[in-house]
Amino acid sequence: xxxxxxxxxxxxxxxxxxxxxxxxxxxxxxxxxxxxxxxxxxxxxxxxxxxxxxxxxxxxxxxxxxxxxxxxxxxxxxxxxxxxxxxxxxxxxxxxxxxxxxxxxxxxxxxxxxxxxxxxxxxxxxxxxxxxxxxxxxxxxxxxxxxxxxxxxxxxxxxxxxxxxxxxxxxxxxxxxxxxxxxxxxxxxxxxxxxxxxxxxxxxxxxxxxxxxxxxxxxxxxxxxxxxxxxxxxxxxxxxxxxxxxxxxxxxxxxxxxxxxxxxxxxxxxxxxxxxxxxxxxxxxxxxxxxxxxxxxxxxxxxxxxxxxxxxxxxxxxxxxxxxxxxxxxxxxxxxxxxxxxxxxxxxxxxxxxxxxxxxxxxxxxxxxxxxxxxxxxxxxxxxxxxxxxxxxxxxxxxxxxxxxxxxxxxxxxxxxxxx
Amino acid sequence: xxxxxxxxxxxxxxxxxxxxxxxxxxxxxxxxxxxxxxxxxxxxxxxxxxxxxxxxxxxxxxxxxxxxxxxxxxxxxxxxxxxxxxxxxxxxxxxxxxxxxxxxxxxxxxxxxxxxxxxxxxxxxxxxxxxxxxxxxxxxxxxxxxxxxxxxxxxxxxxxxxxxxxxxxxxxxxxxxxxxxxxxxxxxxxxxxxxxxxxxxxxxxxxxxxxxxxxxxxxxxxxxxxxxxxxxxxxxxxxxxxxxxxxxxxxxxxxxxxxxxxxxxxxxxxxxxxxxxxxxxxxxxx
Ligand code: HEM
Numbered sequence: 001x002x003x004x005x006x007x008x009x010x011x012x013x014x015x016x017x018x019x020x021x022x023x024x025x026x027x028x029x030x031x032x033x034x035x036x037x038x039x040x041x042x043x044x045x046x047x048x049x050x051x052x053x054x055x056x057x058x059x060x061x062x063x064x065x066x067x068x069x070x071x072x073x074x075x076x077x078x079x080x081x082x083x084x085x086x087x088x089x090x091x092x093x094x095x096x097x098x099x100x101x102x103x104x105x106x107x108x109x110x111x112x113x114x115x116x117x118x119x120x121x122x123x124x125x126x127x128x129x130x131x132x133x134x135x136x137x138x139x140x141x142x143x144x145x146x147x148x149x150x151x152x153x154x155x156x157x158x159x160x161x162x163x164x165x166x167x168x169x170x171x172x173x174x175x176x177x178x179x180x181x182x183x184x185x186x187x188x189x190x191x192x193x194x195x196x197x198x199x200x201x202x203x204x205x206x207x208x209x210x211x212x213x214x215x216x217x218x219x220x221x222x223x224x225x226x227x228x229x230x231x232x233x234x235x236x237x238x239x240x241x242x243x244x245x246x247x248x249x250x251x252x253x254x255x256x257x258x259x260x261x262x263x264x265x266x267x268x269x270x271x272x273x274x275x276x277x278x279x280x281x282x283x284x285x286x287x288x289x290x291x292x293x294x295x296x297x298x299x300x301x302x303x304x305x306x307x308x309x310x311x312x313x314x315x316x317x318x319x320x321x322x323x324x325x326x327x328x329x330x331x332x333x334x335x336x337x338x339x340x341x342x343x344x345x346x347x348x349x350x351x352x353x354x355x356x357x358x359x360x361x362x363x364x365x366x367x368x369x370x371x372x373x374x375x376x377x378x379x380x381x382x383x384x385x386x387x388x389x390x391x392x393x394x395x396x397x398x399x400x401x402x403x404x405x406x407x408x409x410x411x412x413x414x415x416x417x418x419x420x
Numbered sequence: 421x422x423x424x425x426x427x428x429x430x431x432x433x434x435x436x437x438x439x440x441x442x443x444x445x446x447x448x449x450x451x452x453x454x455x456x457x458x459x460x461x462x463x464x465x466x467x468x469x470x471x472x473x474x475x476x477x478x479x480x481x482x483x484x485x486x487x488x489x490x491x492x493x494x495x496x497x498x499x500x501x502x503x504x505x506x507x508x509x510x511x512x513x514x515x516x517x518x519x520x521x522x523x524x525x526x527x528x529x530x531x532x533x534x535x536x537x538x539x540x541x542x543x544x545x546x547x548x549x550x551x552x553x554x555x556x557x558x559x560x561x562x563x564x565x566x567x568x569x570x571x572x573x574x575x576x577x578x579x580x581x582x583x584x585x586x587x588x589x590x591x592x593x594x595x596x597x598x599x600x601x602x603x604x605x606x607x608x609x610x611x612x613x614x615x616x617x618x619x620x621x622x623x624x625x626x627x628x629x630x631x632x633x634x635x636x637x638x639x640x641x642x643x644x645x646x647x648x649x650x651x652x653x654x655x656x657x658x659x660x661x662x663x664x665x666x667x668x669x670x671x672x673x674x675x676x677x678x679x680x681x682x683x684x685x686x687x688x689x690x691x692x693x694x695x696x697x698x699x700x701x702x703x704x705x706x
Contacts, residue, residue, distance in 0.1 A: 116701030116704045117698065117700075118698045118699075207695055210691075
């Protein structure tokens with residue numbers, strides 16, 4: 001029996017009715033409904049993984065971290081309502097299988113002969129391409145201990161860099177946009193493919209997890225940007241110019257070596273900040289001030305006083321009157337600091353359409369960064385900026401969360417297996 | 421009936437076959453499936469028939485109660501006893517909410533009895549919610565005698581027609597889930613009882629009705645998918661536990677007393693139940 005047919009045996013349905021009986025072995029054959037079609041229908045798809053717009057789900061690292069950002073994102077945070085580790089384990093097994101299927105453009109599960117049960121897959125991505133779908137999972141601090149209780153007996157495995165962020169000057173964090181026991185990040189080149197994935201994962205988890213917060217995001221599509229330039233954020237500036245891009249940088253900046261907790265090896269820590277951008281205020285700001293805010297030219301993206309977007313920045317360059325071209329309180333100056341703290345930024349714009357209390361646009365940046373240690377990398381940068389960044393006048397930090405994203409799953413294994 | 425026969429005759433697997441399935445050819449699988457089907461179909465349809473009969477019986481009992489409750493309610497209305505009418509209103513409706521899947525099959529009576537404002541043209545609007553609006557909004561029973569009389573008539577015709585209701589196994593399968601969908605679509609939002617705010621009574625009654633169906637199907641589930649049955653029992657218990665918090669001496673708190681946190685909590689337990697419940701169609705497998 002191939003891996004594929006084996007994995008098809010554990011249907012979503014079976015997982016939902018877990019009674020703590022546990023292991024995969026036990027579940028196989030516990031209820032065989034629907035599996036006959038699975039045997040025939042999915043075997044021939046084994047190698048679809050190589051299709052050009054499919055990104056493999058299995059691997060050393062989880063996909064969706066150093067993956068070049070796709071056009072759309074859904075990021076959700078979930079709280080667990082169970083207190084049994086076996087439920088969580090089963091959930092991750094099932095999520096892993098569903099993720100592997102979906103990233104190959106396959107249904108979560110095959111249609112069966114009984115038309116009086118809902119189909120295992122919700123169907124809206126049927127026939128669509130994989131669209132570079134990636135699905136990335138993480139554990140929040142409260143997964144390990146919540147209100148002082150070692151809920152799953154795993155508190156001793158909680159890495160020291162997994163805790164909620166301190167509050168920074170100017171923060172206007174709203175409780176409903178914070179934390180969570182688990183997170184799932186879904187990215188794809190097609191919004192419907194992305195939505196289908198997040199929806200099916202939420203459905204699989206129903207009864208075990210509940211939604212805590214959910215934010216979608218976008219950037220320009222590849223079709224719209226023939227020159228493949230750096231994407232622009234909603235302030236109209238190129239965002240992502242300075243970002244790690246080589247394997248060496250990823251190893252230095254992003255991937256954990258597991259020294260803090262073996263299970264996180266090859267994984268990373270995600271920081272999420274939901275940052276509202278006050279577009280009405282920004283749009284009234286003259287160009288010169290806009291550029292001084294970031295320390296870069298708006299159209300070309302070049303650092304002020306420099307020629308080209310990707311020029312090495314010389315922060316000491318002065319204009320005729322002896323002032324530095326790049327203001328000391330500009331975003332890039334403060335974000336860079338002395339250059340010793342680096343992060344991988346993987347942010348998306350968001351628009352939640354309208355803020356009804358003000359009849360204004362409710363839009364901003366779903367800031368996401370990956371790093372080995374949020375407290376040695378993200379926190380010092382944000383501390384510097386929180387006090388004096390010129391940009392602060394135009395933004396509000398509304399949400400905040402940290403998640404530990406384990407390494408990738410190997411075929412036959414599942415996400416988080418090194419932890420459980 | 422047609423649809424059901426089709427479903428029941430489609431060959432479906434049992435666990436033993438599945439395990440064998442890996443190294444048998446497709447043809448022998450099919451043969452085995454057929455054999456299995458022949459021996460199993462009979463018992464299942466008999467058990468299903470039994471469940472369907474009991475459900476029909478339940479429908480009768482509940483509509484009897486509905487007539488009883490409505491009679492008392494209508495008496496209070498016509499006696500001009502507003503307080504009594506308001507007190508009887510939510511409980512009189514409960515039996516109806518329990519058996520909505522059958523009641524709804526009488527296309528003309530259901531709206532007459534249960535239409536909400538805006539569901540039907542204003543001049544055709546009758547029934548419980550019309551009275552609800554006048555009682556709570558205008559705080560009077562005046563001018564409602566006619567509506568009250570008609571309501572009682574309609575409820576009585578419902579009782580008479582129920583005898584003829586075409587209850588099929590699918591009615592149960594679909595109904596159990598529909599009742600919970602009702603809860604999440606209009607009870608948790610406070611839409612159903614927008615003047616009296618007695619939504620939690622309907623909520624509880626819908627859940628009762630759904631639970632009844634699962635109870636009736638439990639012998640079949642026990643055999644087909646005991647894990648599903650366990651899960652459902654656990655999750656029904658979770659729903660009732662969650663409802664406990666909102667019980668008062670005689671019933672339930674007003675919808676207006678619920679915070680967003682409360683409605684979220686209730687919504688979550690309903691979703692957690694309804695998702696596995698949607699698999700209840702396994703009872704139709706031959
Ligand atoms: C709405 C909020 C934000 C906006 C609009 C924004 C925008 C930008 C822009 C336009 C650049 C210059 C282009 C580039 O190098 O990518 C930049 C650079 C950068 N940003 Fe942000 N950013 C925001 C929030 C943050 C936050 C919260 C952090 C981390 C604490 C951060 C860290 C950085 C870093 C590290 C750089 C590169 C600096 C360098 O070394 O040159 N940004 N950002």
